[in-house]
Amino acid sequence: MPVPVLTIGLLIASNLFMTLAWYGHLKYKAAPILAVILVSWMIALPEYVLQVPANRWGHGYFTAAELKTIQEVISLSVFALFSWLYLGESLGWNHLLGFAFIALGALLVFRPWG
Structure with a gap:
């Protein structure tokens, strides 16, 4: 599998987990905060399992700033x-x-200026 496809695919999957860990509990405000923290940590573990290899395998093809x-x-x-x-x-x-400005910033990072 090409490095960019593998890297971006893993980053997408890891972000699905992290977004759920960080914001999924907002629908359950009656849940005790300790339970929310523990469940969020359990959801975040797969995020790290995906994020770390994405960065490891993607680095070299992409710079750290690009990743x-x-x-x-x-x-x-x-x-x-x-x-x-x-x-x-x-x-x-x-x-x-605001998101469009962030996308513009991303274009600046990836544009070769040399």
Whole structure:
């Protein structure tokens, strides 16, 4: 499997777990905080199992800065969908414009300036 496909695929999967660990409990505000923390940690473990190999295998093909940029763009994309589909929250024009600026920043990271 090509390194970019493997790296990005693992980063997408890891972000699905982390988004669920960080924000999934917001629908269950009556749950005790200790239980929420423990469940979130259990959900986060698979995130690390996917994230670490993604960065290990992707580094060399991508720089560390590029890997972090890819992760942030994926994270925002997954979060936007999660927020809308799972939490039922809408994104306004200001959110979309802010995400567009972040995407522009990602383009700057990947553009060869040399």
